[in-house]
Amino acid sequence: MATADKVLVYDRIKGVKQIPLEEFYTSGHRTCQGCESATVMRQFIKAAGPRTVVAGSTGCMYVANTSYMTTPWIVPWMHTQLGAGGSSAVGMAAGLRALMRKNRIPQEKINVISFCGDLGGGDMGLSGISGALQTDYDLLIIMYDNESAANTDIQATGLTTWGAQTTFSPVGKVERIMHRRWKKNVAAMLAVGHPNCRYVATACATYPPVDFLNKVRKALSIGGPTFIHTYDPCPKGWDFHPRYSHELGELGVRSGLLPLYEIIDGQVVYTYDARKTGKGRIPVREYLTKQGRFAHLTEEDIAYIQRMVDEMWDEWEVPGVAPFRGTLKVSA
Amino acid sequence: MAVAQPVGVYEREDLLTGCQAVAEGIRLANVDVISAYPIRPYTEVMDAISKIIADGKLVAEYIVADSEHSQFEIVKHAASVGARAFAGSSGTGWMYGFEALVVTATDRLPVLFLVGNRALDDPGAFGVEHNDALAIRDMGWLLCWVATAQEALEHVLLGYRIAEDKRVMMPMALAMDGAFLTHSQHIVRIPSQEAVNRFLPPFDLAERRLHPDNPVSIAPQVNEDWVMEIRRQNWEAARRARGVIVQAYEEFNQVFGERYKPPYYFEEFMTDDAEVVLIGMGTVAMPARTAVRRLREQGHRVGYVNLRWFRPFPSVELRESLRRFKAVGVVDRDFAHGSPDDGGVLLHEIRSCLYPARERPAVVNFITGLGGRDVSIQDAIRMFEITQEAARKERLDGFVTWVGVRE
Numbered sequence: 001m002a003t004a005d006k007v008l009v010y011d012r013i014k015g016v017k018q019i020p021l022e023e024f025y026t027s028g029h030r031t032c033q034g035c036e037s038a039t040v041m042r043q044f045i046k047a048a049g050p051r052t053v054v055a056g057s058t059g060c061m062y063v064a065n066t067s068y069m070t071t072p073w074i075v076p077w078m079h080t081q082l083g084a085g086g087s088s089a090v091g092m093a094a095g096l097r098a099l100m101r102k103n104r105i106p107q108e109k110i111n112v113i114s115f116c117g118d119l120g121g122g123d124m125g126l127s128g129i130s131g132a133l134q135t136d137y138d139l140l141i142i143m144y145d146n147e148s149a150a151n152t153d154i155q156a157t158g159l160t161t162w163g164a165q166t167t168f169s170p171v172g173k174v175e176r177i178m179h180r181r182w183k184k185n186v187a188a189m190l191a192v193g194h195p196n197c198r199y200v201a202t203a204c205a206t207y208p209p210v211d212f213l214n215k216v217r218k219a220l221s222i223g224g225p226t227f228i229h230t231y232d233p234c235p236k237g238w239d240f241h242p243r244y245s246h247e248l249g250e251l252g253v254r255s256g257l258l259p260l261y262e263i264i265d266g267q268v269v270y271t272y273d274a275r276k277t278g279k280g281r282i283p284v285r286e287y288l289t290k291q292g293r294f295a296h297l298t299e300e301d302i303a304y305i306q307r308m309v310d311e312m313w314d315e316w317e318v319p320g321v322a323p324f325r326g327t328l329k330v331s332a
Numbered sequence: 333m334a335v336a337q338p339v340g341v342y343e344r345e346d347l348l349t350g351c352q353a354v355a356e357g358i359r360l361a362n363v364d365v366i367s368a369y370p371i372r373p374y375t376e377v378m379d380a381i382s383k384i385i386a387d388g389k390l391v392a393e394y395i396v397a398d399s400e401h402s403q404f405e406i407v408k409h410a411a412s413v414g415a416r417a418f419a420g421s422s423g424t425g426w427m428y429g430f431e432a433l434v435v436t437a438t439d440r441l442p443v444l445f446l447v448g449n450r451a452l453d454d455p456g457a458f459g460v461e462h463n464d465a466l467a468i469r470d471m472g473w474l475l476c477w478v479a480t481a482q483e484a485l486e487h488v489l490l491g492y493r494i495a496e497d498k499r500v501m502m503p504m505a506l507a508m509d510g511a512f513l514t515h516s517q518h519i520v521r522i523p524s525q526e527a528v529n530r531f532l533p534p535f536d537l538a539e540r541r542l543h544p545d546n547p548v549s550i551a552p553q554v555n556e557d558w559v560m561e562i563r564r565q566n567w568e569a570a571r572r573a574r575g576v577i578v579q580a581y582e583e584f585n586q587v588f589g590e591r592y593k594p595p596y597y598f599e600e601f602m603t604d605d606a607e608v609v610l611i612g613m614g615t616v617a618m619p620a621r622t623a624v625r626r627l628r629e630q631g632h633r634v635g636y637v638n639l640r641w642f643r644p645f646p647s648v649e650l651r652e653s654l655r656r657f658k659a660v661g662v663v664d665r666d667f668a669h670g671s672p673d674d675g676g677v678l679l680h681e682i683r684s685c686l687y688p689a690r691e692r693p694a695v696v697n698f699i700t701g702l703g704g705r706d707v708s709i710q711d712a713i714r715m716f717e718i719t720q721e722a723a724r725k726e727r728l729d730g731f732v733t734w735v736g737v738r739e
Contacts, residue, residue: 051544055409063553071549076542078412079551080405081431087402091365091409091417092542094393098364098415101391104534105414110544128405131398 008264010221013047013210020046028070034242036232036249037061037117037144039205040212044113044142045075047216052111053096055080055088057125059117060151061144083124085116085141086132089225093137111220112138118145118159122186133194133225140219140226143186146234154237158184161257162308163301164293166237171296182308187229188321191263199226201262203271207250211271215262222264231258239292248290256281256309259320268321275313275320284309341527341588348520350513353481354446354506355380356520357488358418359390360528363444364535365410365417367395367403371425372458373510374448378420400425404432404445411441412550414541416492416534420446422510424453426464436503437472438566439551442495442535444488447507448514449614449665451703458510459704462613462666465507466642466677472566474504474573475643477613481518483640484508486584486591489523489532493580496535499572507642509665511704512615523588531587574644597646600653602628603635608719611637611654611682612663616700616707620663623712634716639678647685654686659694661719665701673697675732694722700735711735 013019024045031038041061045052054077056062062079065072080088093112099105116125121143129141148166149155156166156179165171169179191200199222203212212230219226233248235241240248252258256274263269274281284306288294297305317324348356354377358366366385368378384390393410397403400421407417421429426447436443447465451457465475474495478484487506495504508514542550554562581596593599601617602624603609610620620636627634637653639646654660664676671680679697686692698715701707718733 050547053413053542053544066549066552068552068554068558071552073549074547076544076547077549078409078542080409081401081435083401084405084409084432087397087405088409090395090397090402091367091406091411092413094365094367094395094406095410095413095415095417096543098391098393098410099413102362102364105543127398128402131402135395 008218008221010214010217012217013213016209019210019213022046024050024074025072026074028067028072029065030067031060031064032236032242034235034245036205036234036245037146037150038065040142040144040230040232041065041115043205043213044115044216047213048111048113048220050075051108052113053092054078055092055114057085057088057114057116057120058082059120060146061115061117063151080114082120083128085114085121085125085143086128086130089114089139089141090132090135090137093139097137109138111140113140113142115142115144117150118143118147119149119157122184123158126186129190129227130193133190133197133227135225136196137225138223140216140228143227143229144232145229146232146237148234148237150234150237159186162305163297165296166293176296176298177301185323187227188263190227192322197225197227198222198265199262200228202229202231202258202260204231204249204253204258204260206246207253208271211260218262218264237293240290244290248287251282251287251290254282255284255287256313256320257284257287257305259312261321263321268318270320281309281313341523342521343524345519345521347517348481349376349515349517350481350484350508351376351446351448351515352380353485353518353520354488355384356522357485359384360523360525361416361488361492361532362390363392363418364415365393365395365407367397367406367419369397369400369403369421369425371400371422372448373450373514374420374422374446376514377446377448400429401432404429404436407443408432408436408439408441411443411537412439412542414535414537414543417443418445419443420448422448423450423464427452427467430467433468433473434471437468438562440501440566440569442492442501442503444491444495444504444506447505448510449507450510457703460510460512460614460665461702461704462507462677465505466666468505469643469677472502472570473643474500474502475507476641477507478640479513479615479617479638481513481520484513485520485522489528490580490584492535493532493583494573494576497576497580500569500576502569502573507614509614527587531584570644574646577641577644595646595649597639597641597649598653599638599640601636601638603637605633606635607633607658608661608716608723609635609637609654609657610661610663610712610715610719611639611678612665613639613642613678614665616663616665619707619709619712622709623716626709627713627716632716632720634720642681645681645685650682650685651689654682654693655689655691657693659696659719659723661715661722662695662697663715664697664699667699667702673732679732694725694728696722696728696731696733698733698735705736707736
């Protein structure tokens with residue numbers, strides 16, 4: 001945290017009572033009870049304020065959010081395609097800059113934010129986001145990750161936790177586990193490959209409180225293209241009671257399965273340090289067993305996930321971020 | 333073709349390829365955002381534009397994208413904030429961005445795209461086929477083919493004028509034959525900026541502009557509640573475009589002299605007393621016109637119709653024109669496998685357009701020049717001969733002929 005504050009000048013929200021009262025994402029949407037992705041929407045635009053244009057990729061935050069004539073968006077908002085999270089932001093930023101350069105609209109700082117889901121951003125749209133992070137436009141891409149194609153019917157994506165039941169990975173008579181992909185490490189991957197991108201972060205909308213709001217403000221104030229990946233517990237898709245949404249997010253973070261960090265100009269700053277030397281981590285069991293999508297896991301399965309998480313934090317060169325081990329040795 | 337040229341509307345003459353001529357049009361249209369991605373043969377337009385920008389002759393945001401999908405989405409969203417935008421592609425690259433092409437039309441964003449027509453893979457072929465651009469024919473795009481570099485430059489200006497008209501607001505695809513026009517050099521008269529400014533007003537997206545001062549929501553989920561009414565609006569815009577196109581050519585002629593003749597959508601060559609004509613799109617006009625001259629020297633009453641506008645399709649004007657002839661040979665540089673009578677795409681459009689006429693010419697079809705294969709003067713003469721034979725026949729049979737294929 002100290003590093004971030006030194007590098008960045010932004011209007012920091014110090015506590016819950018300082019959160020702005022103005023809402024720019026209001027009534028009119030049809031998201032489910034306990035929807036954490038809707039909380040991400042509400043918070044990012046609260047943090048950004050009204051001088052913002054937003055593009056939203058296809059996903060549950062399009063279909064459930066914006067029914068014709070009942071839009072919840074107070075700011076200008078436009079739908080974009082599933083894989084266009086990056087390119088839509090570039091287009092808006094380029095258009096605004098061109099019009100300002102030619103004095104056709106007043107010169108001012110207008111935030112350009114594009115959001116996409118884990119399917120749209122982490123799978124299909126990776127190439128476009130990579131392209132966006134190579135530009136010099138001021139823009140922020142938020143990937144809201146509820147670990148499934150949540151509007152389509154809870155299908156597995158490249159970001160679904162290993163072993164989870166989804167409509168594409170049901171439990172059967174022969175196969176207990178159909179989803180055998182390990183959760184894709186999108187934020188770190190983007191940070192590693194895009195030196196032009198000065199700010200990458202992961203966040204959970206409700207844990208720690210006000211953290212996500214400040215990360216949005218940091219991303220918008222540092223300039224250039226930036227990226228935030230949020231972990232959004234989804235009661236419908238993960239099969240838990242909506243009252244536990246916030247708690248699930250916290251457990252995911254504290255178990256070390258969902259690492260929270262910022263990468264600012266190449267410097268990793270942990271929001272929650274799940275190393276044994278840091279705040280430590282709770283067993284993944286406490287997170288997994290509260291969700292119906294993991295009800296079929298055996299003790300061995302849980303032990304496997306625990307092993308993978310332990311390795312992430314105890315053996316990686318940059319714990320929880322970059323899956324490399326060892327040091328550079330000059331050969332004789 | 334030019335009859336009278338008002339003095340001072342051209343700044344210079346230059347030897348330019350079709351792509352370079354389009355780039356000059358982009359400079360003169362003062363385009364705001366351009367996104368590039370390489371694929372032959374359209375790609376030369378981006379080479380030329382990037383140099384124009386690097387030389388300081390155009391102020392624009394120029395973005396080399398990571399794919400055609402991103403390229404098309406970038407210009408779509410640039411247009412959504414009120415910027416005049418340009419992109420383009422060819423062949424399978426065009427198809428890679430197809431999703432973005434569909435929504436650009438349904439979002440009614442009047443960007444301009446260059447399609448340097450290229451065969452669709454597999455197997456690989458760089459040469460011209462029209463199936464790439466034709467794929468958008470039902471999606472709410474304006475689509476026209478140009479046959480010379482001069483027309484290409486002028487149709488950039490006409491394209492923005494028509495697409496951005498409040499009554500239209502549709503994206504515009506400017507198609508040109510790969511290699512035969514994209515890369516062949518012509519002497520091009522380049523209009524002066526002052527003359528272009530008199531013809532082409534600035535782009536104004538008005539109440540649909542995405543800006544904090546205009547906080548609208550664009551393209552929310554409508555489902556069965558509203559999508560049909562929205563389709564109807566697109567349909568009406570495409571109908572209104574017909575009148576706007578004519579008006580735009582008239583205005584163009586007022587500024588630049590009598591460059592184009594009514595009905596503008598197509599151009600007729602030696603058809604006044606013709607009994608038999610061929611109709612085609614793009615550079616096939618060149619061998620066809622030469623064939624017309626040679627056949628006329630031998631006393632044959634033949635002519636050629638060069639169709640420029642495919643969307644909106646000039647059904648009324650073309651019906652009025654083609655019904656005068658005994659037989660029409662439709663030249664398709666495309667294919668429509670398994671379609672009615674196994675003809676080409678243009679055949680079906682022409683036949684459908686002629687159906688309401690009480691007196692109809694015989695219509696035959698030629699599939700030719702695929703993958704960039706040369707259509708020779710001899711090929712064109714053969715097509716005329718087959719069409720002449722059809723004019724004499726009582727009944728049409730086997731009327732789709734592949735010309736220039738090894739059999």
